[in-house]
Amino acid sequence: MSISVKLIKATNKIFKKQLHPFNMQNDGVMTYARWQFEKGHETVKHFMSKYTESEMFEGKDVLDMGCGAAGKSLYYVKCGARHVTGAEIVAHYEDEANDLASQLGYSDRFTFVCASAYELPFEDDSFDTIIMNDFMEHVDRPEAALREALRLIRPDGRIYINFPPYYHPFGFHMSDAVNMPWVHAFFSEKALIEAYKELVADLPDRDTRLAFRFTEGEDGVTRYTYINKMTLKRFKKMLRDMGIKPAWYSEVPLRSILKPLAKIPGFREFFVKMAVCSISGERKK
Numbered sequence: 001m002s003i004s005v006k007l008i009k010a011t012n013k014i015f016k017k018q019l020h021p022f023n024m025q026n027d028g029v030m031t032y033a034r035w036q037f038e039k040g041h042e043t044v045k046h047f048m049s050k051y052t053e054s055e056m057f058e059g060k061d062v063l064d065m066g067c068g069a070a071g072k073s074l075y076y077v078k079c080g081a082r083h084v085t086g087a088e089i090v091a092h093y094e095d096e097a098n099d100l101a102s103q104l105g106y107s108d109r110f111t112f113v114c115a116s117a118y119e120l121p122f123e124d125d126s127f128d129t130i131i132m133n134d135f136m137e138h139v140d141r142p143e144a145a146l147r148e149a150l151r152l153i154r155p156d157g158r159i160y161i162n163f164p165p166y167y168h169p170f171g172f173h174m175s176d177a178v179n180m181p182w183v184h185a186f187f188s189e190k191a192l193i194e195a196y197k198e199l200v201a202d203l204p205d206r207d208t209r210l211a212f213r214f215t216e217g218e219d220g221v222t223r224y225t226y227i228n229k230m231t232l233k234r235f236k237k238m239l240r241d242m243g244i245k246p247a248w249y250s251e252v253p254l255r256s257i258l259k260p261l262a263k264i265p266g267f268r269e270f271f272v273k274m275a276v277c278s279i280s281g282e283r284k285k
Contacts, residue, residue, distance in 0.1 A: 001194075001198070002191060002194065004187050004188065004191035004195075005191055005194045005195045005198065007187075008178065008180065008183065008187055008191060008192065008195035009195055009198060009199065011179065011180040011183070012178065012179045012180070012199070014179075014180075015179035015180050015181065016179060017179055018170065018175040018176075018179060020175055020176040021035040021036070022176045022205065022209065023176055026203065026204060026205060031069070031096060031100070032068065032069040032071070032093075032096065033068075033069035033070060033071040033074075033093075033096045033097055033099070033100040034071060034100060035071060036068060036069055036070070036071025036072045036074075036075070037071035037072070037074050037075050037100065037104075038071070039071075039072070040071070040072050040074075040075025040076070040078065040079075041075070043072045043075070043131070043133045043134075043162075044056060044131075044133075044160075046162055046250070046252050046274050046276045047160055047162070047276060047278070049250070050248050050250075050278070051160075051278070053079045053080075054079075054080065056076075056079070056129055056158075056160065057076050057079035057080050057081045057129060058079070058080040058081070059080065059081075059082050060081050060082060060127075060128035060129045060157075061081075061082055061083050061085075061126065061127050061128050061129070062076050062081045062082075062083070062084040062085070062127060062128065062129045062130070062131065063084075063085050063087060063120075063122075063126070063127040063129070063130045063131070063149075063152060064076065064084060064085070064086045064087065064131045064133070065087050065117050065130060065131065065132050065135055065145065065149065066087070066088060066089075066117060066132065066133075066134070066135035066138060066139070067086030067087060067088045067093075067097070067112070068088060068090070068093055069093040069096045069097050069100075070086035070088070070093065070096075070097035070100070070101070070110070070112055071097075071100060072131075072133060073085075073086035073097070073110060073112075074097075074100060074101055074104055074106050074110060076131070077104075077106045077109050077110055078104075078106075081109065081129075082109070083109050083110070083111070084109065084110050084111075085110075085111045085112075085113055085122075085127075086110070086111070086112050086113065087113045087115055087117065087120055088112070088113075088114060089114065089115070089116055089117070090114075090212075091114045093112075094112045094114055097110075097112045098112060117135075117139055117144075117145040117148060118141060118144045118145060118148055119148070120148055120152065122152055124151055124152065125152070125153070125154045125155065126152050126154075127152050127153055127154060127157060128153075128154055128156070128157040128158075129157060129158060129160065130149045130152060130153050130157070130158075130159045130160070131160050132145075132146075132149065132159065132160065132161045132162075132163075133160075133162055133163075134162070134163055134164070135161075135163065136161055136163040136230055136235065137163045137164065137165075137166065137171075137173075137227050137228060137229075137230040138226065138227055138228065139228065140225065140228055142228060142230065142235075142238060143238055143241075143242060146159075146238075146242065146244075147242070149279075150279075153279075153281040154281050155281045155282060156281060156282070157280075157281040158247070158278050158279065158280055158281060159278065159279040159281070160277075160278050161275075161276070161277050161278070161279070162274050162275065162276045162277075163230060163235075163274070163275055164273060164274055164275075165230065165231050165232045165235075165269055165272055165275055166184075166227070166229045166230055166231045166269070167182070167184075167185065167231065167269040167270045168254075168270075168272070168273060169181035169182050169254070169270075171184065171227075172184035172192065172227070173213075173226055173227050174192065174196050174213075176200075176209070177196055177199040177200050177209075178192070178195065178196060178199065182270065185270070189223075189224055192224070193214060193222055193224055196213070197210065212226060213225070213226040214226075231269055232251065232268060232269055232272060232275055233269070235275060239277075244279060246277040246278060246279055247277075247278045247279060247280040248276075248277060248278045249275075249276070249277040250275075250276045250277070251268070251272045251274070251275055251276070252272065252273045252274040252275075252276060253271055253272060253273060254271050254272070254273045258271045
């Protein structure tokens with residue numbers, strides 16, 4: 001075991017353990033789908049300074065791209081959506097999503113679709129609202145996913161995007177096992193992968209977690225493919241390169257007291273909690 005891995009494991013005794021749905025599910029507290037549903041407002045709260053939940057969902061046909069176990073999709077049903085489609089590439093979430101939809105009495109207003117975000121099985125202009133919540137940082141081809149959203153949004157609809165930038169304190173998305181904030185700014189990816197494997201070794205869902213996050217290449221090297229390391233700079237460049245001017249864009253600081261740091265080049269990436277924007281379907285007219 002390398003010194004870096006020993007240090008990462010040692011920091012878990014110093015920093016507070018983060019609440020994480022995978023661990024809550026293991027502990028029998030609640031399922032991942034139920035956790036998503038209970039946290040539903042968290043998925044849209046950063047839009048509330050510009051839009052209301054009614055504007056986003058009431059009477060709308062909604063697509064939730066990268067819905068996971070679809071608890072957040074079902075929250076959008078609760079907000080008054082006419083119908084919500086949750087699209088997710090991970091097939092094993094389907095039963096959990098449909099079980100919760102049945103428990104909530106929402107089965108007639110919800111559909112789970114297991115499909116790639118790059119080629120969804122819908123006709124052009126199928127949705128009034130498309131949500132890309134905590135999604136943009138995970139797909140390996142974010143431009144292709146956004147093009148697909150643009151194909152599917154109706155001219156009078158809106159695409160809503162929010163994501164934590166890569167240098168967010170837990171932007172490396174290992175907080176189910178690694179407690180240290182900004183750990184990816186101090187240690188190599190190789191060390192983090194090795195430490196993560198050590199920290200989840202005794203968990204009952206170890207194999208699922210590892211398969212979820214890592215891919216072994218033909219060269220035998222294990223790579224962290226769960227995220228694409230999306231930064232604020234990269235996201236804004238992507239929009240410019242695609243000729244997209246957001247209808248609204250905002251960067252939410254980690255804390256209000258840290259707002260000045262979240263505006264300084266060089267510090268911004270580390271102190272912005274969430275990038276938030278909407279794209280109007282009107283650009284298709």
